[in-house]
Amino acid sequence: MADETQPVEFRRHLPARPADLREQLPGLEPERTVTDWGRSERVETFVDRLVYDFLYRYWFRVEVEGIENLPSEGGALLLANHAGAVPPDGAMIAKAIREEHPRARTLHVLTARALSGVPGIGMLQTKLGRIAPHPANLHRLLFDETQLVLAFPEGASATAKPFKERYRLRAFDSPGLIEVALSARVPLIPVAVLGAEEAVPVLARVGGFRQLHRVPSVPVAAPLPLPAKFRIRFLEPIDTAPMAIASSDDPGLVARLSDDIRALIQENLLELVAERRSPWLG
Amino acid sequence: MSRVLITGISSRWGGPLAQALERDPSVEALVGIDTHDPRHELQRTEFVRVDTQPALIRRILVAAGIDTVIDTRLVTDPLLLALQRAREVNVEGTGGILEACGGQSSPVRKLVFKSSAQWYGSEAGDPAFFTEEDVRSRPPRAAIERDLVEAEQAIDAFAARNPHTTVTVLRFATEIGGQPEGSQAALLGRPLVAGMLGFDPRCQFIHDDDVIGVLRHAARTDLPGIYNAAADGVLTLSEVAALLGKPLLPLLPPWGADLALAQLRRVGVAVPLEMLRELRFGRGLDNRRLKASGYVYRYTSREAVLKLRAQQRLRPLLGSGSVEYRYEREVEDFLRWSPAVHAARERQETGQPDGYDELSADEVLSLVGTLEPQAAERLRRYEASGRGRQPILDALDRRLRAVQR
Numbered sequence: 040m041a042d043e044t045q046p047v048e049f050r051r052h053l054p055a056r057p058a059d060l061r062e063q064l065p066g067l068e069p070e071r072t073v074t075d076w077g078r079s080e081r082v083e084t085f086v087d088r089l090v091y092d093f094l095y096r097y098w099f100r101v102e103v104e105g106i107e108n109l110p111s112e113g114g115a116l117l118l119a120n121h122a123g124a125v126p127p128d129g130a131m132i133a134k135a136i137r138e139e140h141p142r143a144r145t146l147h148v149l150t151a152r153a154l155s156g157v158p159g160i161g162m163l164q165t166k167l168g169r170i171a172p173h174p175a176n177l178h179r180l181l182f183d184e185t186q187l188v189l190a191f192p193e194g195a196s197a198t199a200k201p202f203k204e205r206y207r208l209r210a211f212d213s214p215g216l217i218e219v220a221l222s223a224r225v226p227l228i229p230v231a232v233l234g235a236e237e238a239v240p241v242l243a244r245v246g247g248f249r250q251l252h253r254v255p256s257v258p259v260a261a262p263l264p265l266p267a268k269f270r271i272r273f274l275e276p277i278d279t280a281p282m283a284i285a286s287s288d289d290p291g292l293v294a295r296l297s298d299d300i301r302a303l304i305q306e307n308l309l310e311l312v313a314e315r316r317s318p319w320l321g
Numbered sequence: 322m323s324r325v326l327i328t329g330i331s332s333r334w335g336g337p338l339a340q341a342l343e344r345d346p347s348v349e350a351l352v353g354i355d356t357h358d359p360r361h362e363l364q365r366t367e368f369v370r371v372d373t374q375p376a377l378i379r380r381i382l383v384a385a386g387i388d389t390v391i392d393t394r395l396v397t398d399p400l401l402l403a404l405q406r407a408r409e410v411n412v413e414g415t416g417g418i419l420e421a422c423g424g425q426s427s428p429v430r431k432l433v434f435k436s437s438a439q440w441y442g443s444e445a446g447d448p449a450f451f452t453e454e455d456v457r458s459r460p461p462r463a464a465i466e467r468d469l470v471e472a473e474q475a476i477d478a479f480a481a482r483n484p485h486t487t488v489t490v491l492r493f494a495t496e497i498g499g500q501p502e503g504s505q506a507a508l509l510g511r512p513l514v515a516g517m518l519g520f521d522p523r524c525q526f527i528h529d530d531d532v533i534g535v536l537r538h539a540a541r542t543d544l545p546g547i548y549n550a551a552a553d554g555v556l557t558l559s560e561v562a563a564l565l566g567k568p569l570l571p572l573l574p575p576w577g578a579d580l581a582l583a584q585l586r587r588v589g590v591a592v593p594l595e596m597l598r599e600l601r602f603g604r605g606l607d608n609r610r611l612k613a614s615g616y617v618y619r620y621t622s623r624e625a626v627l628k629l630r631a632q633q634r635l636r637p638l639l640g641s642g643s644v645e646y647r648y649e650r651e652v653e654d655f656l657r658w659s660p661a662v663h664a665a666r667e668r669q670e671t672g673q674p675d676g677y678d679e680l681s682a683d684e685v686l687s688l689v690g691t692l693e694p695q696a697a698e699r700l701r702r703y704e705a706s707g708r709g710r711q712p713i714l715d716a717l718d719r720r721l722r723a724v725q726r
Contacts (some may be wrong), residue, residue, distance in 0.1 A: 067555035158519025
């Protein structure tokens with residue numbers, strides 16, 4: 040939530056917000072090609088044709104497992120491992136859902152906050168359907184708009200880890216993700232992605248840009264992504280409805296749940312790594 | 322709602338709001354106060370030129386038995402008034418109004434305060450849609466924002482001290498429509514739309530008609546607390562420029578924009594300091610709370626921008642519209658109190674509408690849907706006093722209810 044530096048007394052006089060305002064959501068305007076979130080259909084299609092389509096089909100040769108685990112309607116929070124200096128995993132998961140899922144659902148991806156203020160990059164991210172990781176944004180997408188949202192619960196540290204630590208999940212560092220999913224009563228879907236670590240390995244990191252727009256450090260990577268073989272495995276959804284009730288009297292529930300999900304993704308990743316013969320040919 | 326006082330009657334919203342309330346028969350008395358003469362023609366609204374001195378306003382409130390105060394006075398556009406003067410209006414003026422409305426002996430039971438969504442600010446980590454529960458993520462940087470925060474703080478304290486008064490704070494998105502002035506004219510009225518390099522902020526609007534509609538809605542229904550007032554749909558600045566048919570030029574650099582402002586002003590593009598954060602990160606509002614309370618917006622953000630475009634294209638052809646209204650106290654007094662004017666108006670109101678008697682009931686019914694409120698009222702009176710055909714009366718009543726909305 041927002042910093043509480045400002046007068047909070049206003050809340051004293053606020054009648055409680057109605058819990059369900061979904062009926063009041065703005066209607067669709069068919070003439071528009073930009074959503075209220077700033078996502079632009081035109082930019083997305085352009086980038087998709089120019090880059091993602093090629094990467095998905097020919098460069099990474101993405102293989103998808105378990106697409107049937109994605110619901111065809113209703114919100115769901117996807118939690119995936121994250122890797123690479125300029126991570127291609129979010130885009131590939133989104134593309135996989137659009138290509139393989141019978142309903143071709145759109146995916147919203149939660150970004151790291153650090154980049155949203157950077158000129159150009161922040162704007163492009165918004166146009167491509169990246170959403171700033173504010174809990175209110177996540178809740179609106181999951182509960183009110185019943186969308187699919189992908190988050191990388193390892194946080195920013197995942198893209199900073201050196202190559203030798205590949206496929207070792209960092210501790211989950213995104214507080215609130217699972218809580219929001221619980222309060223929105225949507226299922227959690229763990230996702231294991233193989234290939235991103237080899238595609239854009241972090242060769243080194245250059246610091247000292249902190250003054251400029253709070254970018255902690257800039258990774259050094261190959262100018263082009265390497266043609267690693269991608270495999271995306273959608274795991275079985277975890278129904279949160281029974282937990283939502285229990286979570287109020289059990290403070291440890293969220294922590295246990297997030298540990299379980301982390302272990303599950305890690306296990307599947309190791310399985311995928313063991314199965315493949317070569318990072319490039321699969 | 323019955324006896325209403327509107328502050329800022331000469332503002333862009335005070336005047337049209339009074340005109341709208343004049344048509345509402347449930348409003349018994351209408352008083353407008355301001356420091357300038359009204360800019361809109363008013364019929365039964367009584368205008369008092371008074372500054373925000375609590376003692377004077379208190380006398381007006383008590384003497385006229387005012388129960389509803391609608392405060393449209395706040396200056397939220399930094400280009401309209403010198404910042405020093407804006408501060409007097411926003412902070413000291415609000416304090417004066419509140420002092421006049423407060424206390425046990427005050428007749429005021431409802432206070433509607435027109436505020437602005439600038440209260441929320443605009444920062445990188447902010448939610449994409451501000452709800453009324455959200456607070457600013459940073460202390461205000463610009464003068465107008467500081468004023469807004471202080472004014473709302475005063476309102477909050479007032480609400481705490483006066484539990485018998487319903488206090489409604491309406492935070493409006495950027496208002497467009499009407500005569501372009503201030504920031505609206507500076508940003509959207511030029512041949513090009515100025516932006517910031519590398520950013521395409523999300524912006525949300527509300528049409529002037531909806532501003533009036535929301536204020537009326539707040540006056541008519543009890544809405545304690547804070548409500549965002551913004552039309553459906555959040556546009557990006559590039560979308561706005563495209564809708565207006567103008568190029569979007571990133572004239573402002575992402576770094577050192579404050580310095581570029583001075584240079585831009587020299588070439589005629591006035592971008593207020595307050596807008597810099599908004600041009601970077603933009604702002605979206607969650608308007609659903611007000612919608613849940615029963616208000617139905619007439620225009621979406623996109624439609625409001627399209628209305629603005631139509632207006633911008635027509636202005637060179639039509640000039641600024643009808644003859645400029647000028648307030649002259651003697652003339653107003655004559656129009657209001659002269660027996661001759663009253664007699665003429667009465668005759669006109671009860672008079673027979675041209676050719677009406679020749680129309681059959683079906684023909685009348687097919688016309689009812691297109692009538693303006695005054696015409697419908699007139700026709701209803703005439704029909705009731707004459708033939709009194711029930712289906713026509715019912716249809717007229719339905720029409721009147723529809724347009725009242």
